[in-house]
Amino acid sequence: MDKRNININVEYLTRVEGHGNIVINVKEGRLDTCRLDIVEAPRFFEGMLRGRSIFEAQHITSRICGICACGHTLASIQAAEDALGITPTEQTIKLRKLLLHLEMLDSHILHIYLLVAPDLLGVKSFVPLINSHNEVVRRALRMKKTCNDMCDILVGRHVHPISAIVGGFTKLPRQSDLDAMLDMLKKMRTDMDATVELAASLKFPIFERDTEYVALISDDGEYPLLMGDIGSTDGVRMNKKDYKKITNEFVVPHSSAKHAKLSRESYAVGALARFNLNSEKLHPKAKEVATAVGLKPKCINPYLNTVAQLVESFHCLEDAISIVEDLKNTSLHYDEEIVVGLNEQHKIPVRADNGVGAVEVPRGILFHNYQTDKNGIITNANCIIPTNQNTGNIEYDMMELVPEILDKSDEEITLAIEMLVRSYDPCISCSTHLLNIKFVNK
Amino acid sequence: MKKPKVGIFDFACCEGCQLQIANIGEDVLDVLGSIDVVEWREVMSEKWGKNLDIAIVEGSITNPHAVKRIQRIRKKAKILIAYGSCATIGGVNGMKNNFNLDDIRKYVYGDSYRFFPTEMTKAVHQTVKVDYFVNGCPVYIPEFVAVLKAVLQGVPYYVPDYPVCVECKLNENVCMYDRKVTCLGPVTRAGCNAWCINNGNICYGCRGMVSNPNEKGAQDVLAKYKIPMDLILNKMNMYNKCRELG
Numbered sequence: 001m002d003k004r005n006i007n008i009n010v011e012y013l014t015r016v017e018g019h020g021n022i023v024i025n026v027k028e029g030r031l032d033t034c035r036l037d038i039v040e041a042p043r044f045f046e047g048m049l050r051g052r053s054i055f056e057a058q059h060i061t062s063r064i065c066g067i068c069a070c071g072h073t074l075a076s077i078q079a080a081e082d083a084l085g086i087t088p089t090e091q092t093i094k095l096r097k098l099l100l101h102l103e104m105l106d107s108h109i110l111h112i113y114l115l116v117a118p119d120l121l122g123v124k125s126f127v128p129l130i131n132s133h134n135e136v137v138r139r140a141l142r143m144k145k146t147c148n149d150m151c152d153i154l155v156g157r158h159v160h161p162i163s164a165i166v167g168g169f170t171k172l173p174r175q176s177d178l179d180a181m182l183d184m185l186k187k188m189r190t191d192m193d194a195t196v197e198l199a200a201s202l203k204f205p206i207f208e209r210d211t212e213y214v215a216l217i218s219d220d221g222e223y224p225l226l227m228g229d230i231g232s233t234d235g236v237r238m239n240k241k242d243y244k245k246i247t248n249e250f251v252v253p254h255s256s257a258k259h260a261k262l263s264r265e266s267y268a269v270g271a272l273a274r275f276n277l278n279s280e281k282l283h284p285k286a287k288e289v290a291t292a293v294g295l296k297p298k299c300i301n302p303y304l305n306t307v308a309q310l311v312e313s314f315h316c317l318e319d320a321i322s323i324v325e326d327l328k329n330t331s332l333h334y335d336e337e338i339v340v341g342l343n344e345q346h347k348i349p350v351r352a353d354n355g356v357g358a359v360e361v362p363r364g365i366l367f368h369n370y371q372t373d374k375n376g377i378i379t380n381a382n383c384i385i386p387t388n389q390n391t392g393n394i395e396y397d398m399m400e401l402v403p404e405i406l407d408k409s410d411e412e413i414t415l416a417i418e419m420l421v422r423s424y425d426p427c428i429s430c431s432t433h434l435l436n437i438k439f440v441n442k
Numbered sequence: 443m444k445k446p447k448v449g450i451f452d453f454a455c456c457e458g459c460q461l462q463i464a465n466i467g468e469d470v471l472d473v474l475g476s477i478d479v480v481e482w483r484e485v486m487s488e489k490w491g492k493n494l495d496i497a498i499v500e501g502s503i504t505n506p507h508a509v510k511r512i513q514r515i516r517k518k519a520k521i522l523i524a525y526g527s528c529a530t531i532g533g534v535n536g537m538k539n540n541f542n543l544d545d546i547r548k549y550v551y552g553d554s555y556r557f558f559p560t561e562m563t564k565a566v567h568q569t570v571k572v573d574y575f576v577n578g579c580p581v582y583i584p585e586f587v588a589v590l591k592a593v594l595q596g597v598p599y600y601v602p603d604y605p606v607c608v609e610c611k612l613n614e615n616v617c618m619y620d621r622k623v624t625c626l627g628p629v630t631r632a633g634c635n636a637w638c639i640n641n642g643n644i645c646y647g648c649r650g651m652v653s654n655p656n657e658k659g660a661q662d663v664l665a666k667y668k669i670p671m672d673l674i675l676n677k678m679n680m681y682n683k684c685r686e687l688g
Binding site for chain 2: 060155
C-alpha cells in the first residue's frame, strides 16, 4: 500500500456550474499533486465594464452567473449606490432581502437535490432518480419552480432579474401578488419538511479539517445576508470597503496563480461559514432543524456545507414569509416605482467615486467594486466571487483527505474528491477572474 | 418513434439558459420524456461522446479550444441549436470586442494574462453552421418549447423579424420614449413578449437586431426625443457587438 501510485484526472467535473478539472497524483504512496483547475473560458467582465454607465452595471454583471443572477444584481446595485451616494428606502431594502431569500432557497434546493443527492444515493445524476425516486425529483422541481415563480412576480424572472435596479424597483408587487407569494411560500413548508427527512436519510462522509470561515457579521439580531461587516471565525472584523484586506490575493511559488488568504493559508465562505459565524441569529425553525440533523458550530466537516444549506433554506423560507406578511400589513408605497433607463434625464445625480458591495449569495460572500468618473461612467471594476475565495481551501482539504483514504480504490477516491468539491457548490462560470488557477509546466 | 439523442453543451456563458430548463418545473419531465438527454454536464455525470440527433449549444466562441470543440460537436450532431444570446449573437461577451484583446487580458489578469488566450468573441453561427436559433438573455421558455417542437417535427422555425414594439403595444405598455428613456425595442427582434418592458425596464436588444430595421423611423424617434446617436450605438453594442464580424 505504501508504494501505491494513483493518477486521477477528472476532466470537466460534472454537476457543478462551469468547467473545472481535478488533478491528483500520488507517487509511491506520497501525495505529489493535488489541484482543482478552473478551465472556464474567461469572459473579462471587469474589463468590459469600463466605459459603460454605472446604470448598466447591474444588467451586465447579472450575466456573470445564471445561478446567482439575483445575488450579483444585489451586490452590483449596492456597489453602484455606494459610489453614487444613494441610500435605499426601507421598503426597497425589505424587497431586496426578500429577493435574496428567494434566490438562496432556489439555489440551495438545486444543489441539495439535483447536484449532491445523486452521489449520496449512488447514481450518476438525477436522471435515474426520475424512475427510482420519482416523488423526490418531482418535489425538487416543484420547489424550484415555486422559487422561480415568486421571482417572476417580484422581479420579472429569476435568471437575470428585470425590475431590481439602482435606486429601487421599476415595478412593485401589487396586493394580489403579495397574496400569491405568501400562499406559495406557505405551501413550500410541507416540501421543506420532507427535505429534512431526505437529508436525515443521507449519509455524508466524515472528514474534518479546521479552517477559517468568513462571512458577513453584524451587531443586530438579524442573520446578516444583505448588509454587514466582514467577519471571520478567527476573530477578524472589517468594513466592506476593506474587502481587499480580506481576500489578500497572493502569488504561489512555481505558479502564476493567486490565492486568497486571511489569517491562515486559506479560508472558506458559504453556508457553513455563515452558520459557523451567525447560527444563533437563525430563525427558530432553522435552529430546530440544525438540532435535528446534529449541525453545531463550529462545524469543520466541509461535506456538511450541504446540511448548512438545508438549515439556511428554512431560515430563508420563514424570514421570507415574515417579510411578505409585513409588506402586506404596511402596504407598499407605489410612488417609489422608478424609471431610470440610462439616467438620460439625470434623475439621479452622479459623481466620481468608488463603491463597494458585499452580499452573502448562495455560495458565500460576493464583492463588487466600481470606480466611476464625474459622468457616472465606470473607469475600474473588480468582482470577487465566492468560488474564487474557496478554491484554495478546497485544495487544502484535498491534500488532507487523499492521504486518509489511500486504502480505497481509485474510483472511490475519485468519488470522494468529486463530492468534496461539489459540497462547496462551486460556481465556476461565475469566475470573473480566476484567482486560484495553477499551471503546472511539465 | 425512437426518441432523439440530445446533448446539451456550454461555452462562454453564465449557464442561465440551461437553468431555464430546470426552472420549467415538473413539466420538464414531459419535455425530457419526448427526448433522450444523453449528455448534460451541468446536471449529469453520464458522458456520451457518440453521434447525436440534436446538440443544444449555449455560450459564445471565445478561444481556440472552443473553436475545435464546437467543430467536433457540429460533426457529431445532425441538428445544432444555438441556445441563448451568447450563442445566437455573441451577447454580452461581445463587449470584449470593443477593446484591444491584449489590453483587456492584462487589465483582468495582470502579469498572468499570457495564460488566458482569447479571440474576438463570436456567435456560434460565425464558426459553424447553425440549424435553429433560440434568442434571448435568458431564453424565453415558450419560444424554446416552440423551437423544440419544430425540431422534432422536422420543420423550420422562423424567429420573428418584426420589432419588440409590436408585442409591447399589444401588452399596452406605456412607451419608454414617452417616459423619457431610450429603449432598443424599435430595432430588436420580437419573440419575448416584451418581457423587460412589461416589468418596467427598457429593452437592451438581447434578441438581436431585426434584419431590416426602420432606420428612418428610428432616426425620427431619436430626433423627436433629442437623443444622441452615440448613446443608442453604445447601447446596441452591449449585446450586438458581434454583428460587426458579419
